Amino acid sequence: MLTIYNTLTRKKEDFVPINPNEVRMYVCGPTVYDYFHIGNARSFIMSDVLRRYLEYKGFNVKYIMNLTDIDDKIIKKANEEKISAKQVAEKYTAAFFEDLEKLKVRRASIHPKATEHIHEIIDFIEQLEKNGFAYNVNGNVFYDVAKFNEYGKLSGKKLDELDAGARVDVNEEKKNPLDFSLWKKAKEGEPFWDSPWGKGRPGWHIECSAMSCKHLGETFDIHAGGNDLIFPHHENEIAQSEAANKKKFVNYWIHFGFLNINNEKMSKSLGNFFTARDVLKLYSAESIRLLFSQTHYRGPLEFNDELLESAKRGLEKFDNLIDKLSLLPNPLPKGEGISPNFDFQSYYKNFEAAMDDDLNTPQAVAVLFDFVRDVNKTIAENENLPPEFYLNVKEFLSKTAQGVLGIIDLEKSDIQGGSIEKELIELLIHLRNDARKEKNFALSDKIRDGLNELGIELKDSKDGTTYKRAKK
């Protein structure tokens, strides 16, 4: 049974979806005004892991991630770059999908855009007006926080306390400083849409309520996002959706911890961030995903080169085993060998137990490392293993390490390939081994060192010489 820590109840709960075999989940996506940073990537990756694990468990997952493609930051960027807001959004939307793909994050079922749901958003605001939760002041429409009794139930804040602590950003039009914009009146030169309240554009929070409702229904299973969205964003979504639909909005709220640099939150405003695409220039998606998987999703995650490097090194254990598998004859000889005493089921069981426990990926990763070690031992201790053994190893890694966590790529063995490059390397290895037979070590070492400089490492073993390419 999968358990999930629910921010709403502050407890770990059994996960029971509304429909038995289906999970509907919504994750807050990016505002497309810039490249996203590696801290944002954590949310995308961990959401992806959650989605993959739900599928592993047999659920049919309907996964929505929105794109905020109209907003103050986009308009600001457009003015800076002297292009339209639409062009900014298009540019960074394309970049967003490119980066996701490089991170091996699977696309959501649908990535709805705010600007393509203006109609739904307007309907939603009208419903709020009708229910008495919204008020219009000169074309600006606000949500009346005081009308929603349960305001603060997600973040554990109380209205009066919030009021006291709220930083004064005086907006004369608001009844309460905590009221937030549902519809913003267009200023001169800003993009706008026609509405019952005049020309304007939607506020930030309303798009998620409108789009989740359209694509997932009034009540759905999981809503996820970064810790900093708890308040006010998710709190406001609840206020909007529950006030409009008069129904519970979301059953399970999941929030991801931050990425820290030197024990400090990575953020655009602090300037201590790396874009995902820059990190990807130096490290593979698998390295990044392993690093993220080695910390529980709710806790803070320390991020630096040394840790990325150690994740990359850790990955080599998997890669070496994958290389071993890829060197086996294809197809494997049938029915030969003695079955070792190797209990694959217990590894599946342990992996699932870890993941079921509020997505304890560090524990799950530990199970995978144990698995690799035990497989290596078994291979070393048994001369004549049956083909099923290797097939089972591959299947296990394929389902868990690759399928759920995405920390390995079974199709991409370094040893594989069919290019001329491969043939040249093999020719050099032959020449070198001839030199070694003649004890011409000066020449053989020269070849080895030369290849090394090109990023190709030779490995001599009993069964011959193999090579691998240096990796990210």
Added chain:
RNA sequence: GGCGCUGUAGCCAAGUGGCCUAAGGCGGAAGUCUGCAAAACUUCUAUUCGUCGGUUCGACUCCGACCGGCGCCUCCA
């Protein structure tokens, strides 16, 4: 000020009232292999869980105090 999180080996990081004299990764050490090397593989690497008290037959795990770190309360994954 309000609310919340957190302190485990050189670094990162799970975990639990007795199976913990504490997973896993990196780093370090030794061994196997090797012409040498690298790599690989194997083994070892915290008598101890921020400090001090308390509860308990028993705590690192529960409670209290103290010290330290972080976050939200404002756009933010």
